[in-house]
Amino acid sequence: MKGRKASILLIYTGGTIGMKQDPQKGALVPFDFSQILDQVPELAKFAIRIDSVAFDPLIDSSDIEPSMWIRLAELIRDRYDTYDGFVVLHGTDTMAYSASALSFMLKDLTKPVILTGSQLPIGVPRTDGKENLISSVEIASATDSEGRAIVPEVCIFFGSLLLRGNRAVKESSEAFSAFISPNYPPLAEAGINIRYNTSFIRRPADWDSSLKVSTALDTRVAVLKLHPGMTPEIVRHFLLGKETRAVIIETYGSGNAPAKDWFLDIVRESSESGKILVNVTQCLKGGVDMDIYDNGRKLKEAGVVSGLDGTTESTLAKLFVLMGITQDNTIVKNALSQNLRGEILLS
Ligand code: ASP
Numbered sequence: 001m002k003g004r005k006a007s008i009l010l011i012y013t014g015g016t017i018g019m020k021q022d023p024q025k026g027a028l029v030p031f032d033f034s035q036i037l038d039q040v041p042e043l044a045k046f047a048i049r050i051d052s053v054a055f056d057p058l059i060d061s062s063d064i065e066p067s068m069w070i071r072l073a074e075l076i077r078d079r080y081d082t083y084d085g086f087v088v089l090h091g092t093d094t095m096a097y098s099a100s101a102l103s104f105m106l107k108d109l110t111k112p113v114i115l116t117g118s119q120l121p122i123g124v125p126r127t128d129g130k131e132n133l134i135s136s137v138e139i140a141s142a143t144d145s146e147g148r149a150i151v152p153e154v155c156i157f158f159g160s161l162l163l164r165g166n167r168a169v170k171e172s173s174e175a176f177s178a179f180i181s182p183n184y185p186p187l188a189e190a191g192i193n194i195r196y197n198t199s200f201i202r203r204p205a206d207w208d209s210s211l212k213v214s215t216a217l218d219t220r221v222a223v224l225k226l227h228p229g230m231t232p233e234i235v236r237h238f239l240l241g242k243e244t245r246a247v248i249i250e251t252y253g254s255g256n257a258p259a260k261d262w263f264l265d266i267v268r269e270s271s272e273s274g275k276i277l278v279n280v281t282q283c284l285k286g287g288v289d290m291d292i293y294d295n296g297r298k299l300k301e302a303g304v305v306s307g308l309d310g311t312t313e314s315t316l317a318k319l320f321v322l323m324g325i326t327q328d329n330t331i332v333k334n335a336l337s338q339n340l341r342g343e344i345l346l347s
Pocket of ligand 1: 014060090094119
């Protein structure tokens with residue numbers, strides 16, 4: 001792309017960044033996208049062509065649905081050859097889910113897909129939206145000396161940090177640095193300059209490979225967060241429900257669960273019935289190792305597979321995509337322990 005103007009497609013889905021107060025309701029509601037670019041005249045100073053497209057209707061990201069991830073992925077696929085990078089404006093509440101989903105839906109990505117948003121609407125004087133948007137555009141258009149994208153990954157840029165999308169979690173509902181990546185270093189930090197941690201950034205095996213997009217998502221996944229005081233009825237409902245094909249069990253510490261007979265019996269029955277059971281820790285940092293404690297070992301013996309150091313958001317998205325690709329649960333279970341997009345560390 002040397003010698004020509006970079007081009008970015010800005011996709012606006014909704015979220016606080018583009019919201020304003022509804023005088024009647026007093027609550028924040030999305031407003032027309034064209035005003036966002038008016039609010040950020042700084043973008044015109046970049047030698048970058050920025051085109052935009054807005055979802056209709058614009059949503060609070062609590063309303064995001066897998067069908068919208070499919071729309072996003074298809075939009076990126078359809079405009080892939082026209083743009084050097086993509087910036088998705090998205091509400092923060094479910095941004096980590098959407099970033100995870102896109103990371104698995106888009107295979108052999110050679111261009112940046114940066115999700116960003118803000119904690120304060122862009123029209124508010126102290127907004128963090130301008131900085132997030134401007135830096136995201138800069139990152140999405142950044143290339144190395146050979147003209148290749150510096151960050152050919154699905155990422156979240158927020159509060160000065162560029163994070164791998166499927167490693168990020170929303171940590172704060174108040175702070176401008178709302179996202180963290182507890183188990184993987186930031187891919188870049190924006191200060192006076194944007195400093196890229198190039199050794200942590202994934203690169204395609206082949207820069208000439210074409211983008212592959214998975215749009216079949218199987219959402220028959222339940223998430224069971226363990227807590228003291230669970231009853232057999234509730235656990236049975238989650239693990240043996242006819243409507244679920246997979247269950248993410250959010251366990252304690254390094255992947256531990258009660259070793260009570262009734263609990264393990266239900267886990268075993270569920271696993272033997274063919275369901276995919278994945279162990280993800282409730283801890284923000286670290287991961288699952290079911291060989292440390294006897295309680296973890298019993299869970300493993302009962303048929304639960306390890307989600308290693310993956311987040312719940314990314315494990316959910318990985319399941320949706322893998323289960324959409326195949327009906328064979330054994331293939332899905334095996335793929336869960338493979339590092340597909342930098343979402344887990346294998347050790
Ligand atoms: N509720 C908003 C959303 O996720 C919050 C935000 O954007 O920060 O759409």
